[in-house]
Amino acid sequence: MRALVWHGKHDIRCDSVPDPRIEQPRDAIIRVTSCAICGSDLHLYDNVIPGMERGDIMGHETMGVVEEVGPECHGLKRGDRVVIPFTITCGECEQCRRGNFSVCERSNRNKSLADKAFGHTTAGLFGYTHLTGGYPGGQAEYLRVPFADRTHIKVPESLTDEQVLFLSDIFPTGWQAAVQCDIQPEDTVAIWGCGPVGQMAIRSAVLLGARQVIAIDRMPERLSMAQAGGAIPIDFSAESVVERLNELTHGKGPEKCIDAVGMEAHATATLDSIYDAVKQTAMLETDRPHVLREMMYVCRPAGVLSVPGVYGGVLDKIPFGMAMNKGLTIRTGQTHVQRWTDDLLRRIEQGQIDPSFVITHRIGLEEGPGMYKTFRDKQDSCIKVVIRP
Amino acid sequence: MSGRRDAGGRDTTLAVVRGLGWFSVGLGLAELLAPHAFTRNFGLRGHERLIESYGARELAAGIGILASRDPTPWLWGRVAGDALDLGTLATGLAGHNRPRSRIGIALAAVAGVTLLDVLCSRAMGARRQRAKRLARRDYSDRRGMPRPAAQMRGAARDFEVPQDFRIPEPLRPWTNATQTGAPQTDAPQTGAT
Incomplete structure (x- = not known):
């Protein structure tokens, strides 16, 4: 598949990489229909967040359609339309039970590294530093979602991608x-x-x-x-x-x-x-x-x-x-995304707010590397970029 | 050299500019740490303080080029510094027993770097002008809400702030305390009865 890949400071490329596959029983694979470049992606582009590695796939604002689910990924099935929160959450640990999803105690696969860096681990994040798990991100054609049975927001067909995509983060x-x-x-x-x-x-x-x-x-x-x-x-x-x-x-x-x-x-x-x-x-x-x-x-x-x-x-x-x-x-704190999304989805459905107002640029994956620079330099009145892989 | 990219899509102009930045930092440190080496080699004995000040100038320009998002002013600063360097080196040619060949080589090197500085300054300046020419868009129609903000104010007051996100009443700022029956004067309390 194609994906936007971090190669170093100011060096993002659209590369061909292996397709993701189910690795754990609670995983799901989604076909990405829309994703976005976030302001915090620019910190990675500028290489001011430690813990990135060459070859990391970028992106943590993602939505799409479920292609495949693991044997223990209950509540999701092929064809479901989902927005993926940028924080990966198990839904079972003490912090998740309190609604503090961004500090989930179990989803960071590099927990020992985070324990050393932060004192105690925080949640795993998509497309971010290896201190938060180094999980491949969603600026790609497909995304593997760990703990997918809890790390998703189902969205109705009546709303467009652009109306609901930003439930993932911003x-x-x-x-x-x-x-x-x-x-x-x-x-x-x-x-x-x-x-x-x-x-x-x-x-x-x-x-x-x-x-x-x-x-x-x-x-x-x-x-x-x-x-x-x-x-x-x-x-x-x-x-x-x-x-x-x-x-x-x-x-x-x-x-x-x-x-x-x-x-x-x-x-x-x-x-x-x-x-x-x-x-x-x-x-x-x-x-x-x-x-x-x-x-x-x-x-x-x-x-x-x-x-x-x-x-x-x-x-x-x-x-x-x-x-x-x-x-x-x-x-x-990082956002406890799922704590708010039921309420916010309702407000979007009711028409109280339409978050798509913020989109200024729509591109394909190939244009991603150039658009990182445009966004970083605030050129062409760029505020928010949506990518359709 | 405006906007040139190599086969891998990397911006060669920016790469050269960063190279000049690091060169400036290196030269600046050398001039600060070993001014005698410069004065001895270029017939400028007794001008060590001047070389140190040039070192500080180079260091500042280098950091400016590397740290700023728009290095153009720092690059033009380097061009001005190059002119000073050329003038100072030229003074070393006057008089007897001067190391003219070394000074000649140094003058040629500084002239080459000056040319590079000018080219980079012009290229980056042109970029800045191009960016300015791109019309800034007006997003004053991007409300994101169905009615004007004044009418939408408080539309989500049905939202109940979770207990762990509430600010305890005694810790709230004065404006809120006035709503709960606290004294409503802004005058300092004297304590007199």
């Missing part, structure tokens, strides 16, 4: 980012980053009833999409984020702050970002956490910082004293 991720804020009707929610997760977080915050949603970015097309979703845009390249946020909140700061940027904040926008970029180049720091610093500074005391943006390792110069003294609550 929609529940934006939703969880907003839910983590426990939004109250008087809240101002400030969201850094108007990429796909930021766009979903904006609409989630609006639907959950935030009084005011503010979106921070510098790309005009992203800010226009944010504004369409009900956010007040701030262009950080043209105005002071701190001053503008204080102005919009009568000098009090936003109650809730969402970091939908993560480890690769714009490298030359601020002095601390330049400092981070230099340290990152000299391999003295893994991440550029400008957004975290700014959120800690500007957030209203007793507020909440919600962090769906991906961080990879060791962060420098985090003003934790500021966060502690202001009594900020910090909520982070």
